[in-house]
Amino acid sequence: MNKQEFSGIENKILASRGRLESIQNEMNIPGQDDEKIALEKATKLELDKWLMVEENILKQKSRIQWLKLRDSNIAYYHACMKNRQVRNNVDRLVISTGQILQSPAEVEEEILSFYKGLLGTAAKQFPVVNPEIMQNGHILSRRxxxxxxxxxxxxxxxxxxxxxxxxxALGCDGYNSYFFKKTWHILGEEVTAAVQEFFENADMCKAVNCTTITLIPTIHNPINIRDFRPISYYNILMSHELVKGYGRKNISPRCMLKIDMHKAYDSVEWVYIEQELRLLNFPAMFVKRIMACIRTVSYSVLINGKPSVPFEAKKA
Structure with missing residues (x-):
């Protein structure tokens, strides 16, 4: 889907509807030939196409997953989208000194400063890992x-x-998986080659590993940066993959823990993670892949619908 073809959808709908009405008015005149009937049919198909495109765009923006009906729900989607945008907007912030920030530039600067400190700085001291304790526990077998x-x-x-x-849509470019499925005969070779190259060489393109963080308010009328929960779409995808089939009866007994991400991953130094993986007997190539995914990550915070300039994560 290129920008030129799929921009100005509303104008395209109005133009198609106008042509259809004009053709149908002409068909009221006796003596019309089959060519006019075919033209009416083609114009109807064109109008249906743009109406479906408009509905799909609004449906994706509104993030309504459960509504799968084919009828048009334009007004409903608009209302949901606007309500979500208003709810997630950060209009002002109260900082530690008690000062109230209200200008968009000040709000953005405060948010970025907070998350750069949380995700973009490394500790001066690292936790010590005891190799003997690790080796006495469960480690990976050769198989x-x-x-x-x-x-x-x-x-x-x-x-x-x-x-x-x-x-x-797994990336910030907005291309969803439906696009790749329908164009697999064109893009399949390149996508496959890129994925296989990573698994063979553990080289990660930084642009691919840019993560967008969305701020979700945890209370009504949030005024402090800590009143927002940072949600990364990649974390959601990973959690869904991990719990897939978790409730089956034919698997071993297990439990699930929900851990505060701020106290876990966001605060764990990368050197510590690498040490743990090696002591647990993970293969060197596997460790290299994991660390490539971790060390090349950058973050862009979505502030009032606008992504910030990406900043690199640094945890060692």
Whole structure:
């Protein structure tokens, strides 16, 4: 979908509807030929196309997952989208000194300063890992090691794409999985090659690993930066993947813990993670892949619908 073709949807709908009305008025005149009937049919199809495009755009923006009806719900989508935008807007902030920030520039600066301190700084001291304790616990077997580093096949890459919901967009460019499914005969080779190259060399393109953080208010009328919960879409995708099939009866007993991300991943130094992985006997190539995903990440905070300039994460 290129910008030129899919911009100005409302104007395209008005133009198509106007042409259709004009054609139908002409058809009221006796003696019309089959060419006019075919033209009416083609114009109807064109109008239906732009109406569907408009509905899909608004549906994605409103994030209504449960509504799958084919009828037009334009007004409803608009209302949901506007309500969500108003609820998530950060119009003012009260900082530690008691000062109230109200200008968009001051609010953005305060938010970025907070998250750069949380995600973009490294500790001066690292926790010490006791190798003896780690070796006396459960570590990976040779069979498990080989399973982790076995080659990723072309079929696995394609199946992973096909299993993603059509309306899920994994990146900030807005291209959802439906786009890749429908153009797989064109893009499939390049996508597969890029994925396999990462698994072979553990080289991660930084642009691919830019994560957008959305601020979700935890209370009504939030005024402090801590009144917002940072939500990364990648975290949501990962959590959904981990709990898939969790409630099945034919699996071993287990439990699930919900941990405050601020106290866990966001505060764990990367050197510590790497030490733990190596002591648990994870293969060197697997550790390299994990650390490539961690060390190349950058963050862009979505502030009032506008993504900020990305900043790099630094945890060692």
């Amino acid at each position: 498990q090691q080989l399973q982790l580093i076995k080659p990723v096949t072309r079929e696995e890459v394609k199946q992973t794409i096909m299993d993603i919901d059509d309306n899920k």
